[in-house]
Amino acid sequence: MTPAFSIALDLFPLLAALLAALVCGLLGNFLVLRRLSLMGDAISHAVLPGLVIAFILTSSRSSTAMFLGAAIAGLATVVLVELVKRLGKVEPGAAMGVVFSVLFALGVLLIERAAVRHVDLDAECVLHGQLETLVWFDAPTRFADLLSLDTLRAAPRQVTTLLAMLGAGVVFVALFFKELRIAAFDPALATTQGFHAGVMHYALMLFVAAATVASFEAVGSILVIAMLICPAATARLLTDRLLPQVLVCAAASTLAAFAGYFGSTWIPAAFGADSVNAAGSITLAAGGLLALAVLASPSHGVIAAAARRARLRRSIELDDLLAALFREEETGQRRMGALRPAAAQRAIGRGLVARTGDRLALTDPGRAQAREVVRRHRLWEAYLVERAGLSPDHVHETAERLEHLGVRPAEGPALDPHGREIPRGSPE
Amino acid sequence: MLASLAAPDESLPTLAEVVRVLTFRAGYNTSTVLLGVTLLGVAGGVVGVFALLRKRALMADALSHATLPGVALAFLAALTLGFSGRSLPILLLGAAVTGVLGVVCVQLLLRVSRLREDAAIGIVLSVFFGAGIVLLSIVQNSGSANAAGLNHFIYGQTAAMRVSDAALMGGIALASILLAFLLLKEFGLVCFNAAFADVDGWPVSTLDLVMMALVVLVVVAGLQAVGLILVIALLILPPVAARFWTQRLWTLVVLAGVLGGLSGYLGAAISALMPRKPAGAVIVLTSGAVFALSMLFAPSRGVLASALRRFALRIRFAREHLLEAAHENAGTLGRAALDALARRRGWPGWFRSMILTSARVRGLVAAANGEVRLTDAGAAAGARIARNHRLWEEYLIRYADVAPSHVDWSVDQVEHVLSEHLVAELEDALRARAKGAAR
Numbered sequence: 001m002t003p004a005f006s007i008a009l010d011l012f013p014l015l016a017a018l019l020a021a022l023v024c025g026l027l028g029n030f031l032v033l034r035r036l037s038l039m040g041d042a043i044s045h046a047v048l049p050g051l052v053i054a055f056i057l058t059s060s061r062s063s064t065a066m067f068l069g070a071a072i073a074g075l076a077t078v079v080l081v082e083l084v085k086r087l088g089k090v091e092p093g094a095a096m097g098v099v100f101s102v103l104f105a106l107g108v109l110l111i112e113r114a115a116v117r118h119v120d121l122d123a124e125c126v127l128h129g130q131l132e133t134l135v136w137f138d139a140p141t142r143f144a145d146l147l148s149l150d151t152l153r154a155a156p157r158q159v160t161t162l163l164a165m166l167g168a169g170v171v172f173v174a175l176f177f178k179e180l181r182i183a184a185f186d187p188a189l190a191t192t193q194g195f196h197a198g199v200m201h202y203a204l205m206l207f208v209a210a211a212t213v214a215s216f217e218a219v220g221s222i223l224v225i226a227m228l229i230c231p232a233a234t235a236r237l238l239t240d241r242l243l244p245q246v247l248v249c250a251a252a253s254t255l256a257a258f259a260g261y262f263g264s265t266w267i268p269a270a271f272g273a274d275s276v277n278a279a280g281s282i283t284l285a286a287g288g289l290l291a292l293a294v295l296a297s298p299s300h301g302v303i304a305a306a307a308r309r310a311r312l313r314r315s316i317e318l319d320d321l322l323a324a325l326f327r328e329e330e331t332g333q334r335r336m337g338a339l340r341p342a343a344a345q346r347a348i349g350r351g352l353v354a355r356t357g358d359r360l361a362l363t364d365p366g367r368a369q370a371r372e373v374v375r376r377h378r379l380w381e382a383y384l385v386e387r388a389g390l391s392p393d394h395v396h397e398t399a400e401r402l403e404h405l406g407v408r409p410a411e412g413p414a415l416d417p418h419g420r421e422i423p424r425g426s427p428e
Numbered sequence: 429m430l431a432s433l434a435a436p437d438e439s440l441p442t443l444a445e446v447v448r449v450l451t452f453r454a455g456y457n458t459s460t461v462l463l464g465v466t467l468l469g470v471a472g473g474v475v476g477v478f479a480l481l482r483k484r485a486l487m488a489d490a491l492s493h494a495t496l497p498g499v500a501l502a503f504l505a506a507l508t509l510g511f512s513g514r515s516l517p518i519l520l521l522g523a524a525v526t527g528v529l530g531v532v533c534v535q536l537l538l539r540v541s542r543l544r545e546d547a548a549i550g551i552v553l554s555v556f557f558g559a560g561i562v563l564l565s566i567v568q569n570s571g572s573a574n575a576a577g578l579n580h581f582i583y584g585q586t587a588a589m590r591v592s593d594a595a596l597m598g599g600i601a602l603a604s605i606l607l608a609f610l611l612l613k614e615f616g617l618v619c620f621n622a623a624f625a626d627v628d629g630w631p632v633s634t635l636d637l638v639m640m641a642l643v644v645l646v647v648v649a650g651l652q653a654v655g656l657i658l659v660i661a662l663l664i665l666p667p668v669a670a671r672f673w674t675q676r677l678w679t680l681v682v683l684a685g686v687l688g689g690l691s692g693y694l695g696a697a698i699s700a701l702m703p704r705k706p707a708g709a710v711i712v713l714t715s716g717a718v719f720a721l722s723m724l725f726a727p728s729r730g731v732l733a734s735a736l737r738r739f740a741l742r743i744r745f746a747r748e749h750l751l752e753a754a755h756e757n758a759g760t761l762g763r764a765a766l767d768a769l770a771r772r773r774g775w776p777g778w779f780r781s782m783i784l785t786s787a788r789v790r791g792l793v794a795a796a797n798g799e800v801r802l803t804d805a806g807a808a809a810g811a812r813i814a815r816n817h818r819l820w821e822e823y824l825i826r827y828a829d830v831a832p833s834h835v836d837w838s839v840d841q842v843e844h845v846l847s848e849h850l851v852a853e854l855e856d857a858l859r860a861r862a863k864g865a866a867r
Contacts (some may be wrong), residue, residue, distance in 0.1 A: 032543075037550040038486060087731045088723045092670050094485040100715035101661035108658070108709040114799070215758055216439060222561060226554035233547045265563075277565035283558025294541045302540050 010261075012134040012159050017223075017282055018257040020161035020215035022228035023169045025253035028206050029246050032232040033184040038093070039078070040228035042100035043205065044212040044221045048107030051213065056110065065211055072207020077103060078202065131218060131261075131278045158218040172207055173246070176200065181242050190322035197280060208237035222278040227253060230286035232314040237293040237300045252289050260285035316404050317343035321379065322352060322370035323403070325362045331418075375423045377403040378416035385417045441701040451699050457594075461586050462696045464594035464601070465653050465711065469692025472650065472662030473603035473670070473684035474608045475642045477677075480667040482639065486549050487531060492647045493524035493553040496560025496656055499581050500567055507570070514577055516593050517770060520648045523581075527644055530556050552574040557839025584655030585710030586699055600649035604642045605685070615639060616677045641718035653696070654708035657700045664687060665715040672726035691715035746783045748813050749773060751792060754802050756808030784826075819854050 031040045050073025051066050058065040077099055084095040134156050157162075173180065179200055182190040187197035208228070215224045235249035260282025264276040295302050321343045344360060345355035352366030362370055380399040384390045385408075390398070395417060416422050445454070452459040479485055496512065502522025506515060537548040577817060588599075607614070618635045626632045643663065650659040666688035667680070674680050674711050695711030706745045719844045724731050755763045770780045784800065787793045792806035800809055 008812065014764055032547050035544050035546050036548040037544075041489075041550050041553065084723070088672065090671075091483055091485070093483060093843075094664050096482055097485050097489065097660055097664040098668055098716075098719060101658055101712055102719070105658055105661065105709040105712035105716065106511065108706050112706055112709075130853065220561075222554055222557050225550060226558055229550040229554060231548055233543050233551055236543065236547075237541060248700070268566075272567070274569040276562045276569070280561030280565065282556040284562060287555030287558065288552065289553075294537065300517055300542055305540075 006164075009135060012156055013131040013218075014257070014279065015155075016134055016159050017131060017261050017278065018161055018254060019159065019166050020211075020219045020223065021227045021231070021253040021257040021282065021286075022250060023166040023211045024160065024215060025231040026166075026169050026173055026246065027211055027251045028228035028230075028232035028234065029205065029227055029242075029249050030180055030184050030204055031208065032236055033242075034065045037233075038096055038230045039205065040208055040212075041225050042081065042096045043074045044216070044224045044228070045100040046103035046107075047073045047104050047209055047212050047216070049073055050076075050107075051216075052107050052110040056113070063417070067210065070213035071206060071209050073103065074212065075206060077209075103318050130134050130220075134218065147358045158214075161214045162218065165211055169207060169211065169288065172203070173265050176203075176286045177242075178205055180204070184242075185320060216264055217270065219260035219282070220279045223283050226283040226286050227256075230283075230290045231256060234286075234290045234293040237290075237297040242298070252286070256286035256289055257282055261286075312404075314343070314346065318347055318352075319404055321347055321360075322362065322366060323373045325353065325360060325369065325371035326374050329367075331363065376405075376408040378412075378422040379409045381416045381418070382413055382422065383409040386413075439458065445701060446697075447698050457591055459701050460591045460594040460598075461589050461653075462693065462700060464589075465586065465696035465707070466689050466693040467598040467601040467605070468650050468653060469662060469666070469688035469690070469695075469711070469715075470644070470685040471604045471608075471688070472659075472692075473666035473686070473688025474605050474681055475639075475646050476663035476665075476688070477670070477681050477684045478608070478615045478619055478669040479643055479663055480671070482636075484640075484643070485660075486546075486663050488643050488647060490530050490534050490549045490552045490664050491527045491643060492651075492656045492659045493560075494533075494556035495527040495651060496557055496581065497563050498522035498524065498526030498529075498560075499578060499651070500560055500563035501526070502762050503578060504570075516596055516652065519578075519581075520596075520651065522736060523651055524644055524648045526556065526642075527647060528772035531644075544865060554759055580655070581651050582655050582657060584651075584653050584658065584706035585683065586653050586696055597649045597653060600645050604645040604649075607638070608642055608681070611635070611638065612678070612681065619677075625850050652831075654711055655706075658708040658712045661712040661715060661788055662692075665712070665719050666691065667721040669715070669722040672722040672729045675728075682797065685716050691718055701715070702803075706832065728862065743782060743786055745777070745788050746773065746775060747792075748809075750783055750800070751802065751806055751810035752785060752813045752817065754793070755807065755814050759802045759807055759810075761800040766800060784852055823854055 004019075017310055027359055028037075030039065033035050047070040050069035050071070052069075053073075054065040054069025057069075080099045080103075081092075081095050084090050088095070090098065135366050177191065179195055182193060183197045183200040189203075190197040190200065212221065213225050215227075231249045231252035232245075234252045235245045239245050259280050263285060264278040264281035268275055293301065296304075298304055344353065344355075347366065348355055351363055352369060353360050354363050355361075378401050380402040381392075381395045384395040384398060385392050414422060437738070441449075448454045449458060452462060476485075476488075479488055499519050499522055502519045505522070506512065506518050511518065533552045533556075534545075534548045537543055537546060537551065543551070567578060614625075614630060614635050617628075617630060618639070622632055625635075634848055646663060647656075647659050650662055654662060659757045669687050670680050670684035673683055691711055692712040695714045696707060698714075699705045699707035720732070725733075725735050748762075751770070754763070756859075757765060766780075769775075770777075771806040776784065784793070784795055787800075788795055789804070790805075791803055792809055794801050794803055
């Protein structure tokens with residue numbers, strides 16, 4: 001078995017997965033920002049009865065009827081959740097759980113009924129889709145031949161629907177970007193600015209429902225949920241601004257779709273196994289990207305945070321060492337307590353401290369820096385006593401922390417509360 | 429309803445059959461399953477109360493979706509070790525392990541990243557489920573003959589349950605019910621005031637863990653019968669429904685247990701009678717119906733009850749407006765005055781006649797030829813309302829820094845909630861102040 005890209009087998013499934021990932025990711029940005037991620041989850045569960053009812057009523061898989069049914073069900077979910085929340089005074093999470101589980105159960109029950117009539121709608125494919133069935137039988141073998149109208153004509157309905165959906169989604173977000181942004185960050189402001197945040201909310205939910213329907217047939221509802229949340233959450237960890245977030249999210253969606261799709265064939269093939277479910281593996285890829293962002297995001301990642309903490313710890317250790325040496329010089333007593341040898345090494349390395357025998361002494365630059373630290377410490381002590389009303393024997397510990405901040409109180413008295421001289425700023 | 433649910437090639441069960449199933453006489457297997465699902469429903473209701481009160485309802489959703497990879501992994505592991513892959517205890521153990529792992533992941537995401545709870549739950553739910561789907565497809569590729577049964581964990585299937593499966597399910601459910609009742613007081617404390625419980629020396633985090641463990645037990649027990657997507661409904665629906673009926677924890681727990689048990693019992697019975705019906709969906713729809721009925725008809729918190737209460741209040745306010753207007757018009761309101769009042773207050777005709785009726789049956793007014801005349805009781809009530817009105821106006825002008833032009837507007841609402849006692853106090857204060865000013 002040779003894992004390679006075959007236009008006949010892979011083009012349309014990949015395209016469908018990619019388009020679904022992009023459209024869901026795009027809308028997901030706003031769900032994640034508005035803390036409505038689980039609304040996406042609820043809607044994608046709850047469109048099932050809408051689909052099935054439309055299907056039973058029209059006895060066909062006509063896209064229009066399905067779309068209509070699902071959109072109605074999606075909106076009904078939003079409205080019902082709101083009703084249960086408001087009229088029943090039920091906690092939001094539970095309200096969502098009530099509505100989507102009941103609607104989904106209805107869908108499952110109806111789908112069994114539809115299945116009895118020997119029609120091809122089954123509960124399994126709702127969950128994980130039928131990417132593998134999007135085969136292009138008389139596909140050209142060369143990539144160059146793809147650049148013709150025939151490609152578009154041959155594209156299966158799922159792909160064209162998704163393409164249209166993506167187009168609509170991009171237009172919606174581009175047109176209402178400003179409104180969506182205000183509604184996401186400050187719904188009250190949105191209302192005072194003269195457009196109704198509620199309308200935006202319902203419009204967004206309508207799009208989520210539509211995207212769910214457009215995607216579910218090809219990729220299954222589980223991938224829809226993953227793509228609504230994971231890429232947007234990934235982007236949220238990488239940037240603080242909305243436009244970059246939308247772009248990063250699109251990149252993450254694309255990456256997940258490609259990695260997941262090819263991973264589902266190539267990785268098992270490396271172990272001599274058959275390919276695994278593509279929708280599932282795209283979900284895993286999206287999860288993997290998110291995990292990567294959680295760990296390695298430069299601004300919000302675990303590693304970056306740990307590095308920041310380590311840097312802070314080192315600088316505090318250095319400050320403490322310098323300050324201790326400064327006080328030693330001041331009083332002439334040895335008062336070096338337990339100091340980290342690593343801090344001393346670093347101080348020597350930076351030329352702030354010199355070692356003679358087993359004694360450490362400040363160099364001139366070291367003394368200047370140490371003077372600043374002690375000065376901040378004593379200024380803070382004076383400030384805490386004078387302004388914050390603490391008693392002089394209580395301020396040392398607090399000042400010990402505040403001295404490491406970049407800021408210090410404005411010039412204070414000449415002596416600190418313990419009667420020691422506050423060093424003047426170093427002569428520059 | 430049954431008729432519309434029945435598939436075309438499925439005949440409706442006869443009454444005798446229905447009675448036989450419902451009274452546990454439809455064979456050992458069916459009865460065990462029925463009992464097991466009922467116990468499961470009770471357990472879901474009881475444990476769900478704490479999940480609901482602790483606002484962890486959707487955490488259970490992440491948990492239940494996260495069980496799928498565990499089921500598939502346990503199946504694969506059992507096969508490689510030479511056991512039968514269909515051994516339920518092994519599968520459920522796997523489910524519990526990854527389920528807990530999912531919850532741990534949610535907590536971890538909340539701790540180390542800036543993602544909110546909704547996103548964290550959604551991520552864990554979908555990624556774990558995706559992993560489960562991948563693993564399931566591996567299981568299917570492995571061509572193992574009994575792999576198909578694993579799909580039943582997604583949507584649930586009681587028809588294929590064996591007696592031992594049902595007994596295991598019932599046993600787990602019973603154990604979690606007992607544990608929940610044993611720790612009822614402690615759980616209640618943690619749910620209502622975790623900070624106080626902590627200060628008071630209770631091991632809050634341990635109790636939280638035990639609570640989560642109970643949720644795990646219920647989810648895992650429910651996997652086979654209800655399926656992992658819908659099992660969360662067992663934990664959410666009965667407690668939310670029971671919450672409409674009571675304010676007390678003990679009653680809430682018992683009621684949620686009863687409603688859950690009832691849903692389980694009816695759902696399992698329906699799917700025993702019509703085996704094609706997916707039991708999980710039927711159980712969830714049954715408790716959904718219980719929820720809807722509770723939400724609509726519960727006496728104190730129900731939608732209907734509170735709508736009626738609101739309407740009664742509106743009538744009372746309107747009646748007081750009527751009495752006040754009549755009082756200020758020397759005890760009578762002619763047809764024209766009544767029309768003017770109704771127009772000013774925006775009362776539609778039907779509402780106006782309801783007000784008149786309510787005032788008449790209370791003996792406050794006598795109405796004849798479209799005219800309203802206050803009775804003695806009505807005159808007293810009208811005088812009291814008018815006096816309240818004046819007092820409030822005075823109070824708001826003097827003490828509350830309300831612009832005089834706004835007073836009348838706000839007074840209409842507050843005069844109805846003023847207690848007699850407060851009025852007396854206010855009157856004294858005003859009188860004293862008036863004397864002081866005169867001196």
